[in-house]
Amino acid sequence: MSRRATPRFPHSFRYGRSGQSPWPRSATIAAIAAEAGVDRRTVYRRFASREDLMAAVYGARYDAVEEAIEAARPREAPVAVALHRYVEGIIAVNRKWPVETSRMLREATIRERRQRLIDEVDTFLQRATDEGLLRSDLPPGWVATVLPPLMEHAAEDLPELSAAQAADVVADTLLRGVGTPQAR
Missing domain, CATH: 1.10.357.10 (Tetracycline Repressor, domain 2)
Known part of the structure; x- marks a missing residue:
């Protein structure tokens, strides 16, 4: 098995500030960014x-x-x-x-x-x-x-x-x- 090159995600992107997954089905980029404690522009710089x-x-x-x-x-x-x-x-x-x-x-x-x-x-x-x-x-x-x-x-x-x-x-x-x- 080969390892794919994927971006590294800070802990807050994986879990959010609350410690829970910030990835509910309806979550927008802005909501994910807010839960991760970053500005949505930070997310958009990395992801279209x-x-x-x-x-x-x-x-x-x-x-x-x-x-x-x-x-x-x-x-x-x-x-x-x-x-x-x-x-x-x-x-x-x-x-x-x-x-x-x-x-x-x-x-x-x-x-x-x-x-x-x-x-x-x-x-x-x-x-x-x-x-x-x-x-x-x-x-x-x-x-x-x-x-x-x-x-x-x-x-x-x-x-x-x-x-x-x-x-x-x-x-x-x-x-x-x-x-x-x-x-x-």
Whole structure:
């Protein structure tokens, strides 16, 4: 996976002064700039439109997802280690880039990029199943369906935990729910 060149965003652009995501569906550039604590002209100097701004944010988010997957080493690391690293990395991404992800799918390049990442994780989850960490008697794709919401909830609902601690909770929940007796 290659890293795309995307603009760096100050902390306030990602979270706003309130600490919450400044990216609601109806937010204008002026509202986003105000929430980030900058003048809208600052935003317009870097981005011609709200769509350009959001495309850059989505690109930066997927850069971070790619980095998290690469750091997990899903093809090389022991599966339990790779699972924890992946979950920890994605929780950190979800906290750093708390944006409405369903809107990202409108752009074809983002959709294609997302699909490559999904395929990489699906390959890893199959490896985890083949190596006995995950149960093989579950419906196809079930673990891939339940894992993302677990990570999203951990990122949002466990703010008092570090990404590593939240990953412990997610991995434990996942493995006790879909893990083999050996994984427990």
